[in-house]
Amino acid sequence: MPVGAASHAASPGAADLEADAPGDDGLNPATPGDTSPGDANAAPGGDTTTDQPPTEAAASGGWRGKYPVAARALAWGATAVSVALVFFALLLPNQLPLIQPRAFLHIPVEGVLGAGVLLILPPIPRRVAAVLAGVFLGLLTILNLLDIGYNEFLGRGFNVVLDWILLDDAQSYLEDSLGSTTATLAVVGVVVLVLVLFAVMALACLRIGEVMARNNTVATRTVLVLGTTWVVCTALGLQVSGAPIASRNTVVLVQNRVKWVKATLKDEREFKKVAARDSYGNVPGDQLLTGLRGKDVIFTFIESYGRSAIEDPEIAPGVDAVLDEKTKELSDAGYSSKSGWLTSATYGGNSWLGHSTFLSGLWIDNQSRYRTVTAGDHTTITSAFKRTGAWRTVGIMPGVTKGWPEAKFYGLDNLYDSRDLGYKGPKFSWSTMPDQYALTAFERLEHGKKHDKPLMSEIILTSSHQPWAPIPKMIGWDEVGDGSVYDDIKKAGKDPKDVFTDSTQARAEYGKSIQYSLNSLIDYVVKYGNKNTVLVFLGDHQPMAKVSGDKASHDVPVAIVAHDPAVMKRISGWGWQDGLRPGADTPVWRMDTFRDRFLNAYGPQPGSGAPGSGSSGSEASDSQPAGSKSTRSKSSR
Numbered sequence: 001m002p003v004g005a006a007s008h009a010a011s012p013g014a015a016d017l018e019a020d021a022p023g024d025d026g027l028n029p030a031t032p033g034d035t036s037p038g039d040a041n042a043a044p045g046g047d048t049t050t051d052q053p054p055t056e057a058a059a060s061g062g063w064r065g066k067y068p069v070a071a072r073a074l075a076w077g078a079t080a081v082s083v084a085l086v087f088f089a090l091l092l093p094n095q096l097p098l099i100q101p102r103a104f105l106h107i108p109v110e111g112v113l114g115a116g117v118l119l120i121l122p123p124i125p126r127r128v129a130a131v132l133a134g135v136f137l138g139l140l141t142i143l144n145l146l147d148i149g150y151n152e153f154l155g156r157g158f159n160v161v162l163d164w165i166l167l168d169d170a171q172s173y174l175e176d177s178l179g180s181t182t183a184t185l186a187v188v189g190v191v192v193l194v195l196v197l198f199a200v201m202a203l204a205c206l207r208i209g210e211v212m213a214r215n216n217t218v219a220t221r222t223v224l225v226l227g228t229t230w231v232v233c234t235a236l237g238l239q240v241s242g243a244p245i246a247s248r249n250t251v252v253l254v255q256n257r258v259k260w261v262k263a264t265l266k267d268e269r270e271f272k273k274v275a276a277r278d279s280y281g282n283v284p285g286d287q288l289l290t291g292l293r294g295k296d297v298i299f300t301f302i303e304s305y306g307r308s309a310i311e312d313p314e315i316a317p318g319v320d321a322v323l324d325e326k327t328k329e330l331s332d333a334g335y336s337s338k339s340g341w342l343t344s345a346t347y348g349g350n351s352w353l354g355h356s357t358f359l360s361g362l363w364i365d366n367q368s369r370y371r372t373v374t375a376g377d378h379t380t381i382t383s384a385f386k387r388t389g390a391w392r393t394v395g396i397m398p399g400v401t402k403g404w405p406e407a408k409f410y411g412l413d414n415l416y417d418s419r420d421l422g423y424k425g426p427k428f429s430w431s432t433m434p435d436q437y438a439l440t441a442f443e444r445l446e447h448g449k450k451h452d453k454p455l456m457s458e459i460i461l462t463s464s465h466q467p468w469a470p471i472p473k474m475i476g477w478d479e480v481g482d483g484s485v486y487d488d489i490k491k492a493g494k495d496p497k498d499v500f501t502d503s504t505q506a507r508a509e510y511g512k513s514i515q516y517s518l519n520s521l522i523d524y525v526v527k528y529g530n531k532n533t534v535l536v537f538l539g540d541h542q543p544m545a546k547v548s549g550d551k552a553s554h555d556v557p558v559a560i561v562a563h564d565p566a567v568m569k570r571i572s573g574w575g576w577q578d579g580l581r582p583g584a585d586t587p588v589w590r591m592d593t594f595r596d597r598f599l600n601a602y603g604p605q606p607g608s609g610a611p612g613s614g615s616s617g618s619e620a621s622d623s624q625p626a627g628s629k630s631t632r633s634k635s636s637r
Helices: 003-009 014-018 054-060 062-066 068-091 109-120 123-154 163-178 180-214 216-236 249-276 307-311 316-332 351-360 367-374 381-388 435-447 486-492 496-500 503-528 565-569 591-601
Strands: 296-302 336-343 392-397 414-417 455-461 533-539 555-562 588-590
Touching (some): 062 068, 068 123, 068 180, 068 249, 109 123, 109 180, 109 216, 109 249, 123 180, 123 249, 163 180, 163 367, 180 216, 296 351, 296 503, 307 316, 307 503, 316 336, 336 565, 351 591, 381 591, 455 503, 555 565, 588 591
Parallel strands (some): 296 533
16 A cells, blocks of 8 residues: 555544545545545544444435535546646746746646655645645735736836835725725725635645545656656757746746845845935035026926837827927927936836936835935935025925925925815826816916025926826816816716726827826926926836836936026037937936936036036946946837
8 A cells, every 4th residue: 555545544534634425536436345545434444344324324425425426526626626726826927928828838847846745745744735835826826916917017026025015005096096996895805815815725735635645656656757757858948839848937936036035135235335325415505506596497207208108109199299299389489498218217107216216316216225215315406406505495296195204305395295285176086186287286386476596396297197097188277276177077088997997098098198298287388487497307107018018118208498598508418309209319318317417417517527427326226127228229119
C-alpha cells in the first residue's frame, strides 16, 4: 500500500473531510470488498466489518447512496474545478492584454512541486500545507488583479509597500464615476470576493491533497509524468504561442515583487539624501527670478492633458484645432507663445506626483518620495518666487477638499481650495467645479484686486479628470455667478457610467474635456490678462491606457505665453515650437529638469553658469524608467 494512502487510512475522520461516497473522486472507483482508504465504510485500520444491517448502511449514505452516478459526477466536477482554480492562480498574467487562452496552456512547475510535497506528507501536515498553499494562491491572485487594475489606470504594477493608501482614492473615484450606491456595492463586493477567494483556494488545495492521497499510485505517476515533461520542455525550449510550455510564472512574479519591495525600501533611504541636495537652496532671494520681476506669473496644470490629446488620430483633430485657434487669438491680443514636451513621472493618475516633480526638480514617481520631499524645504519654482519677497503667492486648488499642509512646502501665501471658492453649483463627476468657474473665482478673489506686489499663482484645472462626463460648457464670463447656472448644463451632459464603460466614448469625451479646459484658460488670459501676464501651463500626466493606448509615452505638452517679448527671448535657445501646439520633433525633456532650466533662464544661475547645471534634476533620476533620456524626440504612439 502506498505510504500516502496508509497514512490517510490511519487518520480518524479523513473520510469525513471529503464527505463523499466511496470512489467519489472519480479516479479510483470502489469495487465490492474494496478496503482501500477511500472506502468510507471501512473501519479504522482497514476493518471492513460493520454493525449496521445492509439496509441501514445504504440509508446512511444519504442522497449519494441513492444517486451514485450524480454523486460521482459531482465529485469529478469538484476535483476538476479545484485543479482549474490552482492552474488559474499559477498562470494568471498581471496585465490585461496578456489574459488570453494561450496564457493557460503551460505546465506550472510550482504546481508540480506542490503536488509532490502533498504526496509525501502525512495527513495533518498535508492539510496544513494545503491550506497555506491555498492562502498563498489567494494572495497571489489578489496581487495579480491589483497589478491588472494599476496597469490599466496608472501604467504600472501595484507596489505592495506604497500603494495601499491609494485604494481609498480608488473608492472615491468609483463614487464620483458610478455613484455612491454602486461604489459602496463595489467595495462590499471586493471584500466578499477577497474572503471567498481565500476560502475557495484553500478548499481547492485541500480537495486536491485528499484526492491524491486516496489515489496515491495514479497521482504519483501523474506528477512524475508532468515533472518529466516540464524538464524536457525546458531542456528543448519548447514553446506555445511564443511562450515556454514549461512555466515558472509564479516564481518569476514572486521574485520580481520581492526585488521591487527591496528596491522601494532602498529608494526611500537614498532619496532622502538626493532631496537634501539643492543647487538653489542657498541662493539669496534677491538673485532669483530677476527676469520676471513685475510680472504676474500663472502656473497652470491641466488634468490628464497628455501627448495623446495632440497626436492621437481619434482625439487630436478637435484638440489641435483649439490649440491653433487659441494661438492666433493670443497673437491677435499681443501675446507670444512657445511649446514643448515634458516626460511626466506619473501616468494615468496620481497628479500630485507630476505637480511635485515639475515644481521641485526631483523625480517623484511614488508616494514615499512625495512624502519625503514635501516634509522638507527643497526649493520649488513656487517657493523660489516667495523667497524673493517680490511676489504674493497664491494657489487655486478646486480638487482639494480638505486640509492641505503641503501649501507651506510650495511657498503659497494663501491657498483657496474647493471650500473657499464660493461655488454653489453641482459637481461634474470627480471635478468639484468647472474650470471656467475656478478661473472666475481666481479673478474675483485675487487677480482682479489691487496688490502692492505682482501675483505668482498656481492653478489646478480639473474638468478634464476622468471619467470625462458630464463635461461643462463655456458660457459668458459674466454669466458664471455662483455656479448655480451649471445645474442645467450638468443635467444635459452624459452619464459617467456610460462613458466609463465604453472606450470609444471615453476617448471622444476626453478630447472634448481637454478642449473645454484649453478654451477656459486661454479665453481667461485674453480677457483678463495684460502686458505683465506670463502663463506657464502643462499637463500633469497622460490619460489612462483606455484612452492613450497601452504603449503611450509619459509625455505631456507644456507651453509658455507672455505679452512681453523680453520674457520669450530668454527661452529662445530651448528649441521649443512657436505656438501652443508642440511639433512631433520638438525636444522632450524629463519633467524634473524644468525647474533648473526655468530658474536659469529667468535669473542668475548658481555654480558654473552653464545652463541646466543644477544638480537636483539629474541626481534624482534613479527611478526613471530604463532607456529614457533627458532630451529626445518621439511620437506618443
